[in-house]
Amino acid sequence: MYEWMVTARHYEERLQEEYLEGKQPAFDISAGPIPGELHLAAGQEAAAAGVCAHLRDSDTVTAPHRPHHVAIAKGVDLKRMTAEIFGRRTGLSKGKGGHMHLFDPAVNFAASGIIAEGCPPAVGAALASKKRGEDSVAVAYLGDGAISQGGFLESLNLASVHELPVLFVIEDNDWAISMPKERVSDVKNGAQRADGFGLPGVRVDHDDACAVYEAAAKAVGRARDGNGPTLLEVQVHRRMGHFMGDAEAYRPDADTERAKQRDSIERMERTLQNAGIDAIDEIRERSHARVEEAIEWAKEQPEPEPEEAYEDVFTNPPPGWHPDPEPTPAESAGGDD
Amino acid sequence: MSDSETAPERELTMSRAIVDAIASEMRANDDVFVMGEDVADYGGIFDSTEGLLEEFGREKIMDVPISETGFIGAAVGAAQVGMRPIAELMFADFFGVGMDQIYNQMAKNTYMSGSGVRVPMVLMTAVGGTYNDAAQHSQTLYGTFAHLPGMKVVVPSTAADAKGLMHAAIRDDDPVVYMFHKRLMGIGWMPAPDGPKTPVSDEDYTIEFGNADIKRRGDDVTVVTLGLHVHRALEAANDLDGEIDTEVIDLRTLVPLDTETVLESVRKTGRLVVVDEDYHSFGVSGEIVARAAEGGLDDLSAVRRVTMPDTPIPYARPLEQEVNPGADDIADAIRGVTE
């Protein structure tokens, strides 16, 4: 778990550096080697590691718009994920998806940029598992801001009435862009949402990966054993702006400071040290090397050719169909012939 | 604009012009209020409500939970009992999450009630790509909203238009979908092209819906477009200056659509190019061509469409640039119809 966490943290630190390249002096979102929005999950690693530690490749995970830490813990191909973020042809989605839309079918991982909309597909994967008599489970990640969204609430209900093997994991980082948690909902904790739907709601009150691991063990076990869904909420800390370039004018400095002090990675290091495990440096070095390798590899990859934009719209394109049809010759527009 | 000559002029970004109009309408009418995600402390992700919280407070500039069905529907309900809400859907792409409230309630209740209820609200939303945010955050969807009857659809391309159209939208007794292009807003982190920042009168003024604006006069080719692509079309037309004399029409509103201005121009030039950042099929470009054909077939010698192809919008830069029409694509099409 520690290795996934430091890999995710270091990965995002490096992405941040790469992202800022070319975007200064006046921040321009479309400039530099990584364009578009970039949402980093620094401070949220424990929620990814503690849950994914129980998962197999055959289990499904749907990640939210802040997906890297979950992807790393689920075993998404780091090189191809990085190539995707750099918009390269050998990226997970051939450069079509980008950082918010990572898909790695090899480990049943998918992400979405639309809030809470990963929940229904996770329920679908769980439904398939149940119908086929398999013991695989599905996990849908969402943020504390997403707990008001219809797609999430409908998913809770559907999963509950059909006793589906699915786990909903709320990463409670106190913020939804500029909205503090207490102004999003009148329930104190997102886990209380479970009460209205007849499934267990569990909250882990600090981002200790070991505590998350234990809570997730029960929930995943319950799902695998055919006993239905669980809603698990994990307290995490948003160390950065909502997206890169967010000046966070709405956020008190003290809050950002507090988030940085409560660091799940440092907490995990203390746990390891107390247990007499001194592999920390070695793990750090190994994960840094892996991150460097992925980034170097990704940067060497070719960009897609422009025409590749027209591929992949359908699995089975209708004969003669093209997304950019040839214009009808202008001469015949008068219809005289 | 004639009345802007009388008032002291300031150059405003499009976002400032929008805020200016909303603030002025709120001062004049207690029933006007704003609700949306991150509209208060953040001032709108695209600065569309920047600074309003300070003057009007949280009761009037309401941050709402991420629940598009809930808050857009609540705007419909408040409008039906006589208020004038402005609801912001952060990106037009998120329409799916609240679409029932938009097209089955907001758009249809006037008709289904036999005008028993009115829905005087504005649904304000950001559209467009050009910054590599991929398929769920880059669509324009002009056609989707204009296709469904019952909503007026407004697309400003300059600050002066943005203000006048917003005043008109808020005062309108029908639901208005107000779609602003992110790239035109003049926000710090997304540089705008030259063009959208214009002098804007301090005074209130409205721009009547259904009046396309001829942004450039010419005799050889008519280019019909809207939003960001007004500026790209102007760039193409200027590049071709001396070679081809291009007229550029900015539609400004899709519902109602100013067919007459398009037809008059096509009768003069005989050649039509439609530029649209929305998908190629079943959309604005097809509609304009159809109206030109219905009303001016005898005058038409050539037609071209420059659009987004029917693909979801890709992330990688070479891919997005391929599908999103640039000034050079427009210039090619203008040349194409004169061959």
Ligand SMILES: Cc1ncc(C[n+]2csc(CCOP(=O)(O)OP(=O)(O)O)c2C)c(N)n1
């Ligand atoms: C349906 C929908 N509405 C709004 C947004 C814009 N948006 C993106 S992230 C976000 C905040 C999400 O907050 P939360 O769920 O707490 O996750 P966090 O960003 O804190 O990880 C919003 C409003 C969106 N992507 N999709």
